[in-house]
Amino acid sequence: MIDRVERSETLVTRLPLSKLSFRWQITLLGTLVFVLFLSVLFAAFATLRYTKSAVLSGEKKQLIAITQNLAREYDDKAEFSRQNNELPPLNNPAAASSREVLALLSRVVLQNVEGVKGGFYATAGDTLLEDSPSNEQGLPADSGYEDSPADQRAVILEVAKRAVDTHQRSERVLARSSNIVLIEAVPIRDGYSVVGSAWTTKRLSALPGANRFRAYLIAVGLGIAALASVLLTLLVIHNLQGGVRKIESGLRGLELNLASQIDSNSDPEEIQRIALAINRLGIALKGNIEREKQIEGQLRHAERLASLGRLVAGVAHEVRNPLATIRLRVQMCRRDTDNPHVKESCAVALEEIERLNGMVNRLLNFARPVRLHCEPADLRSLIEERMETFREWAQRRGVTFSKELPQNRLALQVDKDRMAQVFDNVIQNAIEAMSEGGGTLSVTLASQPSVLNNGNGVCVEFRDTGKGMNSSVIRQVFDPFFTTKPSGTGLGLSICHELVQAHGGEIQLDSAEGRGTSVRITIPAARA
Secondary structure, three states: OHHHHHHHHHHHHHOHHHHOOHHHHHHHHHHHHHHHHHHHHHHHHHHHHOOHHHHHHHHHHHHHHHHHHHHHHHHHHHHHHHHOOOOOHHHOOOOHHHHHHHHHHHHHHHOOOOOEEEEEEEOOOOEEEEOOOOOOOOOOOOOOOOOOHHHHHHHHHHHHHHHHHHOOOEEEEEEOOOOEEEEEEEEEEEOOEEEEEEEEEEEEOOOHHHOHHHHHHHHHHHHHHHHHHHHHHHHHHHHHHHHHHHHHHHHHHHHHOOOOOOOOOOOOHHHHHHHHHHHHHHHHHHHHHHHHHHHHHHHHHHHHHHHHHHHHHHHHHHHHHHHHHHHHHHHHHHHHOOOHHHHHHHHHHHHHHHHHHHHHHHHHHHHOOOOOOOEEEEHHHHHHHHHHHHHHHHHHOOEEEEEEOOOOOOEEEEOHHHHHHHHHHHHHHHHHHOOOOOEEEEEEEEEEOOHHHOOOEEEEEEEEOOOOOOHHHHHHOOOOOOOOOOOOOOOHHHHHHHHHHHOOOEEEEEEEOOOEEEEEEEEEOOOO
16 A cells, blocks of 8 residues: 555656646646636536527527618618619519619628528518519528418518517517527618518527537536646645655754755755755754854864963973073083083083073963064065075975965065964974975965955965874864974974964865875955
8 A cells, every 4th residue: 555655656746747836836726727717607608598598589689680781781772762863662662673672682681691581571562572582472482481471471571560660670489399480670761751671580490508418518628627626736735745744854854964955856946945945054054063163173272272371381480590590500610610521511401401491482482472563575475485494404305395376476464474483384394294205395375365254365385295194183283282293392383373363364284194284374365
């Protein structure tokens, strides 16, 4: 049973209509319902129209119009005769010319009207005239009338006279077992007097009021339209429910994995827009969470630096004074003795004291807040200068330099000495990472738009071919006192991180074991 349901749902989703937007589906449904409504109205109208009385009324109206047209044609002919000082035909019906004119008028008006016969009645001579070549009574032999020609002529004459007497249109309906005969008469005036009438007659052999086949067709058409409306309604509801279920499933997946995506290529346009919005929301939430984690890490790093700075400042002050005393005593000892061995030992001690004093100074600089003295500086020239400083040392270690710098000056407001300190530390670390087997240090400098969402700026990238670092080392590389070197202090990259941030920039490190390391420094121009 479940398999049949799944197959039916799959079949429905493959229908072309299921890919239409709900707007179009509802529009199509509304159109179909409107067509169904019109069909019902049409069926009701057709049912009324094709009843016996409705058909009879329609035939009467048509016959009246033909009779009035016949009367108008005579009026035109009579006016023409009066203009030529001739007697109108109905005023002299006994004349052969008058009969010919009236017969011609009847033929002209009735020749294109199927099943209608007609003529004129003249009060002069009480004469009934028509265009009929069949018999002397004036009605065709194949008319199918059940009455005798004399009876039929009498009825027509009665209707024609009544129109003259009443000065109004007159009619008569003769119902027979096999047919119905309609007779219409319209008075013809000559000034204020009525000189005759125009009459027409039509036999109706069968009325279409009880046409069952047409009724069956109308009923079938309405049934098909109603069934189509129901099926389309079910399809719209199914598509809507399927889209809601897919959105619910996508939201549940989003709770577990913000990178999950909702596939909605085969769904209606509205479901696709909702799914795309949810996908964008997941990507945005993931990015926000990553940025929050990054900011949280930076805050923890800043807190550690602040704590270490206070600790280091206290230790450095406590060490610096005794160290100065020791240096003074060693210098006095070297000055007062003549023993060369003692002088040599004093010299070694003074070198170590100077090394310790330099470390104390670095610790004090690390503990102090960074104060920048920014001025316009050409970063291109600054990078070339720092690379030239390390070139000889790099060549001794088998390291070559490769640089990709712009041809023009790239001026930026920076603290030149502090940026030189950052570049020196990064170049030195890169050379030391390639000291075992040599390698290449590539330096790239380029302007970059929308740096850190703060306008234009520059991007400096140092890429070496050294042994690289694993992920655990990368996570701690900017922490104070963390180092992988036997003789390192662990303050170099931490100080670089602080100096770049003081410029409003960012320093990023990308590395993998056996692939080398890339250090990317971005500095916005707006902060300078």
